[in-house]
């Protein structure tokens with residue numbers, strides 16, 4: 001479906017075509033089994049890493065492909081249309097590299113980033129805790145300075161790739177109390193560091209091939225050169241990473257919706273009732289039209305926010321809008337895809353029931369959609385805020 005893509009150059013189109021081919025030919029046949037077995041497809045990340053997909057939007061001097069976010073997000077969409085667990089994993093990996101890429105020293109970047117962006121080292125991003133999800137400043141995990149080291153204690157919750165990652169980007173308190181927005185710092189912790197314990201993965205409704213686990217730190221000792229950025233800068237870094245991450249989740253949701261619509265269209269063109277294909281019944285045709293409208297709106301919103309990012313303009317509120325529109329849209333589109341397939345949609349013979357289960361989490365992680373509204377409404381409190389986006393785009 002190349003027509004649905006908005007691309008700047010033939011090279012970008014070639015990358016998308018390559019990813020589309022790899023997803024449909026090599027990975028699509030594995031999806032159902034891995035999801036059913038709740039097995040983590042580590043090989044898929046190696047394969048995508050070899051294609052450069054794990055560092056698309058990171059600059060070439062850091063080891064990435066140096067392409068615009070707009071291209072990266074369309075790549076993510078292609079992956080999500082086939083395998084949401086992998087697409088979310090790629091997005092979370094990019095999130096886990098953000099701190100190092102934006103706030104790491106040259107020495108830190110040279111030490112770790114090339115392996116991360118090539119997929120040799122897969123990352124996890126650890127902000128949430130059992131009592132600090134929507135309100136990350138409530139975090140209680142501590143990192144106390146001890147000579148040339150930090151010693152970490154506490155529990156991180158809901159870590160995507162927890163127990164499977166090669167490194168963890170972790171926010172922990174170097175000072176202050178739970179509830180303080182100050183005093184949080186960012187650390188890079190390699191897997192296998194003594195004192196890092198991964199619990200059993202959560203038993204989830206969807207994204208079953210994407211492991212999510214609690215990570216505990218029990219007197220984990222890490223050299224001070226594993227701190228990324230200054231002491232106290234951690235929450236700022238974490239939230240900036242989430243702005244970019246929300247675009248990633250919006251792209252995953254848009255791809256998931258597209259995957260569901262594609263299945264629904266194919267089914268509706270072939271299934272006949274009352275002597276005609278069901279797509280010709282207005283009740284179904286209009287449902288498909290609404291699904292198409294939701295996807296086109298999600299994609300436009302997402303790419304408009306990505307363009308602001310690529311231009312170096314503020315885009316936090318627009319990223320929240322994109323996440324909200326795309327994930328609420330994905331919930332509706334995937335639910336309607338099940339409806340289009342009738343009884344067949346409710347079985348595991350078709351992927352739409354899985355898509356519907358996968359859409360639900362996208363309204364929850366990287367800031368619930370209630371929190372996206374908090375972010376957007378706070379931006380609207382600023383004088384003249386309503387006109388900012390259109391002005392930025394007009395001037396760009």
Ligand SMILES: Cc1cc2nc3c(=O)[nH]c(=O)nc-3n(C[C@H](O)[C@H](O)[C@H](O)COP(=O)(O)OP(=O)(O)OC[C@H]3O[C@@H](n4cnc5c(N)ncnc54)[C@H](O)[C@@H]3O)c2cc1C
Nearest residue numbers: 125126127128133134158159160212364365366367368370
């Ligand atoms: C599968 C999965 C993967 C995840 N991966 C990661 C990961 O890799 N790294 C990571 O750090 N975290 C991860 N998370 C955590 C996720 O980001 C949190 O679950 C999410 O931010 C919500 O936090 P919570 O679950 O504690 O809900 P709570 O914060 O307890 O919220 C409960 C409800 O209250 C609402 N609410 C809370 N505050 C407000 C408010 N001010 N106004 C209106 N409504 C409000 C919420 O919207 C929600 O509906 C993951 C979660 C899941 C389920």
